[in-house]
Amino acid sequence: MGSETTGAPVERTAAQGGRPSPGRGFSLTWLGVVPFFVFATLFLIAPTGLLVVGAFQTADGSFTLANLAGLLHPSIVAAYVISLEISAASALGGAVIGFFLARAIVSGGLPGWVRPTVTTFSGVASNFAGVPLAFAFLATLGRTGLVTWALMEWFGFNLYATGFKLLSFLGLTLTYLYFQIPLMVLILTPALEGLKKEWGEAASILGASSLQYWRMVALPVLWPSLLGATLLLFANAFGAVATAYALTGSSLNIVTILLYAQIRGDVLHDQNLGYALALGMIVITGGANVGYIWLRGRAERWVK
Amino acid sequence: MKRSTLGSWISVAIGAVYFLLPLIATFEFSLRLKRGVYSFEAYRIVLTDPSFQASFLYSVVLALATIVVGAVIVVPTAYWVRLKLPKMRPVVEFVTLLPLVVPAIVIVFGHLRMYNSQSILPLTDSSFGTDLLLTFGYVTLSLPYMYRSVDTALAAIDVATLTEAAESLGASRTATLTRVIFPNIRAGLLSGAFLTFAIVIGEFTFASLLNRPAFGPYLQLVGANRAYEPAALAIIAFVVTWASLGLIQVFGAARKGSK
Amino acid sequence: MSFIDITGLKKAFGPVTVVHDFDLGIEKGEFVSFLGPSGCGKTTILRMIAGFEAASAGRIAIDGREVTRLPPAKRDVGMVFQSYALFPNMTVGENIAFGLRIAKKSAAEIRERVAEMLAIIKLPDLADRYPWQLSGGQQQRVALARAIAVRPQVLLLDEPLSALDAKIRVSLREEIRALQRDLGITTIFVTHDQEEALSMSDRIVVMNEGRAAQVGTPFEVYTWPKNRFVASFVGTLNLLDGVVVDEGRLTLDGREVTVGRGLAGRRAGETVTVALRPEAVTLGATATGLPGTVEAVSFLGAVVRVKVRLDTQVVTLDAFNQTTQRPPEPGTAVRLVFGAEDLLVLGEG
Numbered sequence: 001m002g003s004e005t006t007g008a009p010v011e012r013t014a015a016q017g018g019r020p021s022p023g024r025g026f027s028l029t030w031l032g033v034v035p036f037f038v039f040a041t042l043f044l045i046a047p048t049g050l051l052v053v054g055a056f057q058t059a060d061g062s063f064t065l066a067n068l069a070g071l072l073h074p075s076i077v078a079a080y081v082i083s084l085e086i087s088a089a090s091a092l093g094g095a096v097i098g099f100f101l102a103r104a105i106v107s108g109g110l111p112g113w114v115r116p117t118v119t120t121f122s123g124v125a126s127n128f129a130g131v132p133l134a135f136a137f138l139a140t141l142g143r144t145g146l147v148t149w150a151l152m153e154w155f156g157f158n159l160y161a162t163g164f165k166l167l168s169f170l171g172l173t174l175t176y177l178y179f180q181i182p183l184m185v186l187i188l189t190p191a192l193e194g195l196k197k198e199w200g201e202a203a204s205i206l207g208a209s210s211l212q213y214w215r216m217v218a219l220p221v222l223w224p225s226l227l228g229a230t231l232l233l234f235a236n237a238f239g240a241v242a243t244a245y246a247l248t249g250s251s252l253n254i255v256t257i258l259l260y261a262q263i264r265g266d267v268l269h270d271q272n273l274g275y276a277l278a279l280g281m282i283v284i285t286g287g288a289n290v291g292y293i294w295l296r297g298r299a300e301r302w303v304k
Numbered sequence: 305m306k307r308s309t310l311g312s313w314i315s316v317a318i319g320a321v322y323f324l325l326p327l328i329a330t331f332e333f334s335l336r337l338k339r340g341v342y343s344f345e346a347y348r349i350v351l352t353d354p355s356f357q358a359s360f361l362y363s364v365v366l367a368l369a370t371i372v373v374g375a376v377i378v379v380p381t382a383y384w385v386r387l388k389l390p391k392m393r394p395v396v397e398f399v400t401l402l403p404l405v406v407p408a409i410v411i412v413f414g415h416l417r418m419y420n421s422q423s424i425l426p427l428t429d430s431s432f433g434t435d436l437l438l439t440f441g442y443v444t445l446s447l448p449y450m451y452r453s454v455d456t457a458l459a460a461i462d463v464a465t466l467t468e469a470a471e472s473l474g475a476s477r478t479a480t481l482t483r484v485i486f487p488n489i490r491a492g493l494l495s496g497a498f499l500t501f502a503i504v505i506g507e508f509t510f511a512s513l514l515n516r517p518a519f520g521p522y523l524q525l526v527g528a529n530r531a532y533e534p535a536a537l538a539i540i541a542f543v544v545t546w547a548s549l550g551l552i553q554v555f556g557a558a559r560k561g562s563k
Numbered sequence: 564m565s566f567i568d569i570t571g572l573k574k575a576f577g578p579v580t581v582v583h584d585f586d587l588g589i590e591k592g593e594f595v596s597f598l599g600p601s602g603c604g605k606t607t608i609l610r611m612i613a614g615f616e617a618a619s620a621g622r623i624a625i626d627g628r629e630v631t632r633l634p635p636a637k638r639d640v641g642m643v644f645q646s647y648a649l650f651p652n653m654t655v656g657e658n659i660a661f662g663l664r665i666a667k668k669s670a671a672e673i674r675e676r677v678a679e680m681l682a683i684i685k686l687p688d689l690a691d692r693y694p695w696q697l698s699g700g701q702q703q704r705v706a707l708a709r710a711i712a713v714r715p716q717v718l719l720l721d722e723p724l725s726a727l728d729a730k731i732r733v734s735l736r737e738e739i740r741a742l743q744r745d746l747g748i749t750t751i752f753v754t755h756d757q758e759e760a761l762s763m764s765d766r767i768v769v770m771n772e773g774r775a776a777q778v779g780t781p782f783e784v785y786t787w788p789k790n791r792f793v794a795s796f797v798g799t800l801n802l803l804d805g806v807v808v809d810e811g812r813l814t815l816d817g818r819e820v821t822v823g824r825g826l827a828g829r830r831a832g833e834t835v836t837v838a839l840r841p842e843a844v845t846l847g848a849t850a851t852g853l854p855g856t857v858e859a860v861s862f863l864g865a866v867v868r869v870k871v872r873l874d875t876q877v878v879t880l881d882a883f884n885q886t887t888q889r890p891p892e893p894g895t896a897v898r899l900v901f902g903a904e905d906l907l908v909l910g911e912g
Contacts, residue, residue, distance in 0.1 A: 033396065048402075132506060140330065260513070
């Protein structure tokens with residue numbers, strides 16, 4: 001970039017707004033984003049690409065689909081299934097609860113301090129994932145956790161006699177909800193703000209009840225945002241490792257834990273099958289994100 | 305009118321219980337190390353543990369390095385794209401969002417494959433090389449947040465006009481960037497930085513799989529072997545997260561106030 | 564009793580009172596405008612009539628039925644918003660049909676009424692378009708159709724033209740007025756644009772700080788503003804300080820002029836504010852009239868606006884542009900001619 005001074009500011013200004021001029025100026029303009037793309041290629045795109053390629057290779061490098069077929073092994077399928085279930089459950093739960101919470105703070109007629117409080121807290125809680133979150137839930141719903149104890153002491157209800165385990169589908173879902181709900185609040189608040197007050201007023205003056213307004217106007221307008229946010233939550237849960245690992249060690253067979261064990265010690269005894277496992281994850285989270293982007297496009301078309 | 309307010313209060317109350325109960329439980333649990341009395345013994349043990357100090361310091365340094373590298377990559381790129389290559393914005397934005405699409409564990413898996421001891425660039429051979437790789441890994445993780453914060457801040461100022469004004473007054477490109485653009489997007493950059501700090505400080509997957517002595521793996525190790533100390537650590541981690549994100553609010557508010 | 568009867572209406576947000584004891588009667592089929600600057604309370608009154616804001620005190624009745632505490636849906640009023648507020652997920656046809664569907668009309672009736680409405684707003688072919696595919700003017704017509712499709716007793720228009728381009732604003736205001744006459748629907752129109760209010764209304768309520776500053780026909784409000792506020796808000800007026808001589812005369816910058824009325828009861832030597840319409844003043848060639856010097860001339864096309872300095876005060880006058888007569892040069896000595904009736908002595912407040 002250098003430190004050339006402006007001998008001819010007018011010329012420079014003209015080049016500013018317009019298209020890059022051909023020749024030297026053209027290549028120089030593009031040079032500005034080269035560091036970024038080099039970095040992204042080296043540490044994001046190429047490593048991921050290498051795994052994708054590896055998923056279609058045998059150990060000696062020739063093309064194969066056997067790794068993908070290997071994913072159909074019952075224990076791997078089971079891992080995907082439970083991962084999908086937990087992700088879906090925590091995404092749906094987070095979406096529903098997060099929706100009501102977001103609606104309450106955006107248009108619930110609450111005092112002014114509630115909204116910034118909830119938003120700030122959501123910002124913190126949505127980032128409070130990983131190992132510490134697992135500790136918090138062990139202290140809450142573990143065998144010696146406070147809630148477990150309180151249920152027993154005050155209501156005579158033995159949570160663990162019902163077969164409840166924190167290291168399970170339900171336990172992990174409840175734990176994930178801790179960051180899923182706030183994430184939903186953060187994503188959905190702008191969308192709810194996009195609902196114009198006048199739509200509700202127009203509907204009510206035309207005779208619609210609040211329920212009719214939500215059914216006929218607000219939800220149809222919101223659904224792309226709602227569904228898109230749910231997909232994002234889904235992908236968020238699907239890729240999570242640390243919380244589950246700290247809660248369960250390797251005892252719960254979800255796909256991220258399986259992949260973690262594979263990276264650590266090649267538990268599948270097949271490097272390339274590990275790459276296929278990763279590819280499967282990319283396809284699922286990628287699919288969820290493509291869905292999110294498509295739905296966001298739809299949502300923006302309406303709410304302009 | 306009254307009924308809908310009640311519903312809103314119920315929603316907020318449920319949310320509050322869900323979020324405060326685990327914190328209260330964790331805090332209560334962290335005080336129970338000594339039988340029969342509440343004490344801060346667990347905190348004392350944790351805070352005086354040399355491996356706590358070492359791993360925490362390590363993660364702090366790593367977080368700072370991540371922020372610096374991230375800013376150096378993101379700020380000029382975002383600025384340049386807004387100024388000269390607006391057509392590239394969707395592409396750049398897409399790339400910065402990739403870390404939300406590709407799970408972290410997959411990225412680190414790719415790093416291990418690409419930079420292992422048999423590769424052309426065997427970063428994992430030395431501990432410094434691995435630290436470098438870990439930093440770059442964290443930079444990728446922070447890209448979505450860093451880029452969005454900076455880009456939003458850039459959107460709020462008229463980059464093209466400011467640049468033209470600076471240049472017509474004789475400033476060089478570098479001077480424009482450091483003396484004009486940078487101060488104007490400081491708040492955005494800071495919020496990206498604190499968010500990055502909050503993410504990196506307790507990160508587990510990358511550090512654990514690269515075998516680095518960071519705070520995240522230390523937390524996991526304590527969790528696997530101790531009873532009450534993990535609760536104390538969870539509270540500490542929560543306070544750190546809260547502080548990082550709270551600071552964003554403070555700086556955000558300061559910026560609004562100064563306007 | 565009037566068709567719409569508003570008595571003692573008051574609205575306070577906490578310690579701030581935005582509408583003070585407002586009384587107004589509106590006859591059936593009348594088109595009444597609330598005109599005033601932003602924050603004068605005009606929109607708040609409209610929203611209280613619609614039922615979106617609860618009145619702090621007072622009473623609103625429509626067609627003999629008190630509606631003060633009724634929810635919006637039960638008031639039998641239609642409303643058009645500044646921001647159109649069309650439902651973005653519905654087509655034009657579905658938007659217009661919304662109120663009819665809520666009222667559980669038969670499919671055949673809905674279809675018929677929607678077609679009728681589309682014809683009225685002159686957009687017969689756009690039933691299947693979505694709002695985002697329409698221009699602002701088209702959207703606002705659809706909003707109008709949606710509001711009147713259910714045949715409300717009262718139509719409320721909340722600055723419906725403010726978001727539109729100047730040209731469309733003029734054509735749409737004529738359409739709205741024509742439509743209102745055809746349907747005979749009692750209409751309240753809120754605006755801050757005096758030209759809109761003057762051109763559309765049967766009566767204008769000029770609002771200032773939560774009170775009606777003047778109520779009257781456009782002609783009355785424009786020609787005989789009651790006070791300084793109305794005079795300065797409606798049209799461009801010269802406001803001059805005069806000193807009373809007797810019941811028929813006062814002096815402007817030391818020169819005596821005859822005043823038609825309004826000086827009864829004023830003491831000699833008292834200073835009063837007089838209003839003078841720019842279009843009521845002409846430049847006279849004769850030796851009579853008020854002497855002054857041309858200070859500035861702006862050529863506005865059909866009209867030439869001339870500023871004439873008397874001594875300390877400046878009078879602005881509008882003259883039609885005439886081919887035979889060039890606008891005067893600045894510095895020219897001129898005489899100002901106007902009728903005794905054109906000098907309007909204003910009350911205070």
